[in-house]
Amino acid sequence: MHELAITVIGPDRTGIVADVAEALAGVGANLTDSTMTRLRGHFTMTLICNGPSLVEAREALSGLVDVVWEVRSVSPESDKSDKGQPYVVSVHGADRLGIVSAVTRVVSAAGGNITDLSTRLTGTLYVLIAEIDLADGAAEELAEQLAVAAAELGVEVSLRHADSELL
Numbered sequence: 006m007h008e009l010a011i012t013v014i015g016p017d018r019t020g021i022v023a024d025v026a027e028a029l030a031g032v033g034a035n036l037t038d039s040t041m042t043r044l045r046g047h048f049t050m051t052l053i054c055n056g057p058s059l060v061e062a063r064e065a066l067s068g069l070v071d072v073v074w075e076v077r078s079v080s081p082e083s084d085k086s087d088k089g090q091p092y093v094v095s096v097h098g099a100d101r102l103g104i105v106s107a108v109t110r111v112v113s114a115a116g117g118n119i120t121d122l123s124t125r126l127t128g129t130l131y132v133l134i135a136e137i138d139l140a141d142g143a144a145e146e147l148a149e150q151l152a153v154a155a156a157e158l159g160v161e162v163s164l165r166h167a168d169s170e171l172l
């Protein structure tokens with residue numbers, strides 16, 4: 006069985022999710038993981054599916070109009086028994102260049118693995134929410150380093166343990 010990573014982006018419109026899902030279902034693609042969102046009027050989707058070959062998936066998507074897509078073969082995820090503890094990093098503040106790069110660099114330096122990240126600009130307020138996996142015992146030092154970065158950026162930051170039932 007083939008495992009594929011697919012990305013799709015295009016102008017947002019009613020029915021775009023149904024069109025992509027229907028095209029893939031038509032060639033027997035089982036969508037196992039996906040994320041879809043609207044970003045400033047553009048629809049974007051990233052998904053992992055299994056079933057069809059690379060060629061079949063590409064042919065299925067070739068009939069879609071007004072979207073750009075990419076299909077790649079990927080290896081199944083290896084079982085990692087030690088993923089760490091789930092945490093959420095939240096950043097709020099005035100929009101400015103470098104917030105994402107600074108915060109993600111601090112998380113990376115602490116050994117944190119970012120598993121989901123979203124940002125939103127509302128007027129002049131910039132919001133970043135990141136879900137991360139962090140090794141046991143690393144949260145206190147990460148919180149201190151995030152506080153330093155937040156002070157340099159002029160934003161507010163918080164780190165909290167995530168309730169695994171909510172993720």
